[in-house]
Amino acid sequence: MNPVLVLGGGPAGLSAAAELAALGAPTLLVERESYLGGNPQRWHYSLLAPDLRPAQEVMGPLLSRVENHPSIERRLSTSVVRAELRPKGYQVVLKTQDSTETRDVSAVVLATGFDHFDSRRKYEYGYGRYPDVLDFKEVEQMLHEDRVVRPSDGKPPRRIAWILCVGSRDVQVGNPWCCRMGCVVSIKQAVEVRQRHPEIDAYVYYMDIRTYGLWEDLYWKSMQEYGVKFVRGRIGAVTLAEGGSRLIATGEDTILSRPTEVPFDMIVLASGMEPGTGTKEAATLFGVPVGPEGFLTPRVSDLNPVDSGLPGLFFAGAATGPKAIPDAVTEGMGAALRAFQYARL
Amino acid sequence: MLSANEIRKVVEERNVHQRGTGKKVLDVREEMYHLEEKGELIVHRIRPENRPVELRTLFGWTKRIPTDRLWHHKSCGQCGNIPGYPSSLLWLMNETGRTYLNEPHQTSCTAWNYHGTATSNPVALAAVAARNFHRAYETDHFPLIHCGTSYGDYKEMRKLLVENAAVRTKVREVLRKMGRDLVLPEEIVHYSEWVHAMRPEIVARQKHPVHGVVTTVHEPCHYYKMVPEDAVYDDAVYAGQRPAVPSGILLALGATVADYSTWYDCCGFGFRHILSEREFSRSFANLRKIRPMVEEAHSDVAITSDTGCVTTLDKSQWIGKSHGLSYLLPVLSDVQFAALSLGAHPYKIAQVHWHSASAEGLLSKMGIDWRSAKAEFQEYLRALKNGAAPELLHPAHGEIEKFFAINKGQVLPDPEVVPALSAGSATTEGGPAA
Amino acid sequence: MSIVAHLPRRALTLTEEEAAAPPTMELAGRKRATAEERALATTIFGEFHADSRHREFVLGCLNCGECTTGCPAARFYDFSPREMLQIAQNGDATTLWDAMQEKIWACCQCYTCNMRCRFGNDIAGIISVMRELSVRHGIESTRRALAPFGRSLTLLMTVGTQVSSDMIQPDFFRDWGPFATGSDKVWQVSADIMRKAIPSDVLQTTRSAWEVSVQTSLELFRIYEETGVLDMLRGLDPDLTEMLVDIIEERREEFAEARERFGEELKGMQGPVATFSG
Numbered sequence A: 001m002n003p004v005l006v007l008g009g010g011p012a013g014l015s016a017a018a019e020l021a022a023l024g025a026p027t028l029l030v031e032r033e034s035y036l037g038g039n040p041q042r043w044h045y046s047l048l049a050p051d052l053r054p055a056q057e058v059m060g061p062l063l064s065r066v067e068n069h070p071s072i073e074r075r076l077s078t079s080v081v082r083a084e085l086r087p088k089g090y091q092v093v094l095k096t097q098d099s100t101e102t103r104d105v106s107a108v109v110l111a112t113g114f115d116h117f118d119s120r121r122k123y124e125y126g127y128g129r130y131p132d133v134l135d136f137k138e139v140e141q142m143l144h145e146d147r148v149v150r151p152s153d154g155k156p157p158r159r160i161a162w163i164l165c166v167g168s169r170d171v172q173v174g175n176p177w178c179c180r181m182g183c184v185v186s187i188k189q190a191v192e193v194r195q196r197h198p199e200i201d202a203y204v205y206y207m208d209i210r211t212y213g214l215w216e217d218l219y220w221k222s223m224q225e226y227g228v229k230f231v232r233g234r235i236g237a238v239t240l241a242e243g244g245s246r247l248i249a250t251g252e253d254t255i256l257s258r259p260t261e262v263p264f265d266m267i268v269l270a271s272g273m274e275p276g277t278g279t280k281e282a283a284t285l286f287g288v289p290v291g292p293e294g295f296l297t298p299r300v301s302d303l304n305p306v307d308s309g310l311p312g313l314f315f316a317g318a319a320t321g322p323k324a325i326p327d328a329v330t331e332g333m334g335a336a337l338r339a340f341q342y343a344r345l
Numbered sequence B: 001m002l003s004a005n006e007i008r009k010v011v012e013e014r015n016v017h018q019r020g021t022g023k024k025v026l027d028v029r030e031e032m033y034h035l036e037e038k039g040e041l042i043v044h045r046i047r048p049e050n051r052p053v054e055l056r057t058l059f060g061w062t063k064r065i066p067t068d069r070l071w072h073h074k075s076c077g078q079c080g081n082i083p084g085y086p087s088s089l090l091w092l093m094n095e096t097g098r099t100y101l102n103e104p105h106q107t108s109c110t111a112w113n114y115h116g117t118a119t120s121n122p123v124a125l126a127a128v129a130a131r132n133f134h135r136a137y138e139t140d141h142f143p144l145i146h147c148g149t150s151y152g153d154y155k156e157m158r159k160l161l162v163e164n165a166a167v168r169t170k171v172r173e174v175l176r177k178m179g180r181d182l183v184l185p186e187e188i189v190h191y192s193e194w195v196h197a198m199r200p201e202i203v204a205r206q207k208h209p210v211h212g213v214v215t216t217v218h219e220p221c222h223y224y225k226m227v228p229e230d231a232v233y234d235d236a237v238y239a240g241q242r243p244a245v246p247s248g249i250l251l252a253l254g255a256t257v258a259d260y261s262t263w264y265d266c267c268g269f270g271f272r273h274i275l276s277e278r279e280f281s282r283s284f285a286n287l288r289k290i291r292p293m294v295e296e297a298h299s300d301v302a303i304t305s306d307t308g309c310v311t312t313l314d315k316s317q318w319i320g321k322s323h324g325l326s327y328l329l330p331v332l333s334d335v336q337f338a339a340l341s342l343g344a345h346p347y348k349i350a351q352v353h354w355h356s357a358s359a360e361g362l363l364s365k366m367g368i369d370w371r372s373a374k375a376e377f378q379e380y381l382r383a384l385k386n387g388a389a390p391e392l393l394h395p396a397h398g399e400i401e402k403f404f405a406i407n408k409g410q411v412l413p414d415p416e417v418v419p420a421l422s423a424g425s426a427t428t429e430g431g432p433a434a
Numbered sequence C: 001m002s003i004v005a006h007l008p009r010r011a012l013t014l015t016e017e018e019a020a021a022p023p024t025m026e027l028a029g030r031k032r033a034t035a036e037e038r039a040l041a042t043t044i045f046g047e048f049h050a051d052s053r054h055r056e057f058v059l060g061c062l063n064c065g066e067c068t069t070g071c072p073a074a075r076f077y078d079f080s081p082r083e084m085l086q087i088a089q090n091g092d093a094t095t096l097w098d099a100m101q102e103k104i105w106a107c108c109q110c111y112t113c114n115m116r117c118r119f120g121n122d123i124a125g126i127i128s129v130m131r132e133l134s135v136r137h138g139i140e141s142t143r144r145a146l147a148p149f150g151r152s153l154t155l156l157m158t159v160g161t162q163v164s165s166d167m168i169q170p171d172f173f174r175d176w177g178p179f180a181t182g183s184d185k186v187w188q189v190s191a192d193i194m195r196k197a198i199p200s201d202v203l204q205t206t207r208s209a210w211e212v213s214v215q216t217s218l219e220l221f222r223i224y225e226e227t228g229v230l231d232m233l234r235g236l237d238p239d240l241t242e243m244l245v246d247i248i249e250e251r252r253e254e255f256a257e258a259r260e261r262f263g264e265e266l267k268g269m270q271g272p273v274a275t276f277s278g
């Protein structure tokens, strides 16, 4: 049996590869970066919501299942540059910096993932111009290193604001979808900050809090136990205060129905999720239908969310839309099963 | 800052997404040609003699900017109380050898009134736009819009006329009653886009270096917040994150363009507020614009590219003294600033004496000897008082043009649609007056 | 013989009491509406929702408030574009009527809200639709809000430019300082001479923004007649409207006379001048 190709080494891809191997299928795991682990690894996520477990603790077992398995062939710093449908599976061309190689595979799992929204595109917030306006991923790194300070002067902040839905639910940047993660990650970050530095005030500006399902618990606790403050309304622009040492967030408190201007030492943007570069490339390469948002579209998204509808081609994780790690892992399992069934036929 | 390619990616994505997500952002220019094929309207084309230059818009679309043979669509607020604004533009055209018509056969866009009092409606606004477009068309000169509001309004009206068949039919009917037809120009062009396109030629003629001058730009709302997909952006200006005009010409001339926190705020003009709620306009202009321009950016001059903005920012400052805000920051249009740095007469051409916040300090900083220019101007006023003929940038119009919108023998692009008129005497083509 | 030679200076018709009261921006309509007002409110509500622009401009709302964050009017008045959009989307006849009393006039028409709106609404546009309705129905507060615009409306309707340098009168524009009119005081020549010093003949008038040819102003008036603007204005101020019609009548005569006077020169010309009869 030719190996099953798993494209992408993030949580979904790792899960798919591990399950395929467990089923006894030879597996070819291709990852464009030089490491496995996807976005959580790339941006050094700190604690993972909702259980606030360190990212290493969650990703570790997943990685070691793949790294130590004899029937998984791992190809890092490699991309697929051509794919052709064969009577059974695909023929693909793998490319590294200095070599190309043609391989026959019996089925394909696309686990190509998402990219964080580039917050510079929402230029009203001054991301990229004001050093103390930060992105999700930078705060994750900060928390990971346990050093919560203002990049501009290295001093600890007294007040931090989180702005939700940056680059999500917004036609002005062309992204009308919800990122599903921004709320819970922001609240988690605010809780982490308050846990370690109770002297820092944490404010979350929101239009809706979407801590769906059991995650609601974290939202409640963030107020009950950690004193995180929630303001309903959005910040429309961030500017520098006179003297340039603090940021001013201009917004509307929509409960009190009044415009506000509040100084902050640091502002964190809950940057959304967009179809990853790999996802867009894979769509073209394999001729997969994409929705208006640019994510891959399963043929029957409710009954069979991991089937592309094309022969031997399956999806897992954030390539089909914003997804949390547990969902990505589950889809990896489902896609592995479906790919295995197809390859065995 | 984003690289040029990243920006392009951004605008293209924005375009694709907005199309795909129900927000109606179609390139009306394409539809315009389909309607022309069906005989529903005439597209006034930019031709080689208009010497077009290509610029890019927010969505990465190409926009052709004609630089020659232009029809000046004047702005009532500029001509009424900042006359140095249009005269500096005409002067720059003479300097760079561009021809134009500056006629009495134009109405304003009437959108100041609409946005201020709503005593109009979209059909009337569209008909007014189309009447002016037709007049430009029959003279075979391409319309160049002086006012940001006219520019925004005309883009909205073009969209309306393209998308709404009922409005189109009604407007065509009205126009036909006065011997006109429905014409839409290939592009709606703001004069600041002309300036941006002409940067190399303008800078080549610079006489007064402006390296030491700190400018702050007020971006006119109606330039880029109305029909935003058609505003011009340039990777070289704020990495394409803000409109290219009027910052582009300032950078090209060598001035410093300083950032300030309220750059995106409106000026406080308000259309009706500037006349009937001036306390609002004045507070807003002083507190939200002038103060940050001076205190954050240490600006020597505020530059903008629209009628209402120059008016509000400039005229609101004098009374500021009584509120303890005595900034008196000079406020000029981009063309006045450019003309001055090319050596235009500060009073005869840039007409800085109409401004409330004195520009003389700035003139000194630019190395302009305004004292002798002022004495000269005083002399000139005395001569005018004694009946001397005024100095003109283009020949005066004849008596007959006070009544009739005649066409003196200009060759029209399509004699089938608008019959050519018999040959006549001299036109009012621009060029230095004899 | 200039077209704008004798434009009268007058305001829209108001009682003295009305004219004396400064326009305010508080929400009116707290008092109980009369039956007549309620009926009018219902009519307006119907017309508002029937206007095709309503469907195009009001798409939906997340109540995010981003429109309000950039709104200049929201800083100084009891006004917010989010509220206006909410009223346009979900309001009933009474809330719409209330908003149309004064709030609609707080908006600066700067379009910042439109640019920010994540839903892609045209908020500035829908406010204009409300304003148009309030003008068309000549509601009281609108007459008050538009009272100071008599002169600019007259200019607009008759010559199609909305300011002239002689509008900037020191008594009304004292706060603009001594230079706002290219000042005759400072330069010691008359306002006419100050205008003469502008290097373009079409700008050398004090009575309009630029000299507008008679044909052009007649064409403009024709547009107003044909597109219902004149009727709309009649609803607001019948006296002003009649006066405008009179002024235009004179222009038409002037035009006819000129046609005879320049008969020779005009002969053989085709195109607009030949077919347009005023």
Ligand code: SF4
Binding pocket: A164, A165, A166, A168, A169, A177, A178, A179, A180, A181, A182, A183, A184, A208, A209, A210, A270, A272
């Ligand atoms: S998950 Fe929260 S932050 Fe993200 S788009 Fe949805 S509502 Fe906004």
Ligand code: SF4
Binding pocket: C067, C070, C071, C072, C073, C074, C080, C081, C106, C107, C108, C109, C110, C111, C112, C113, C114, C123, C124
């Ligand atoms: S257009 Fe009106 S409502 Fe919108 S931001 Fe400007 S002032 Fe506010």
Ligand code: SF4
Binding pocket: C060, C061, C062, C063, C064, C065, C066, C067, C068, C081, C082, C085, C116, C117, C118, C119, C120, C121, C123
């Ligand atoms: S910006 Fe748009 S979606 Fe948000 S509150 Fe205003 S109208 Fe509603």
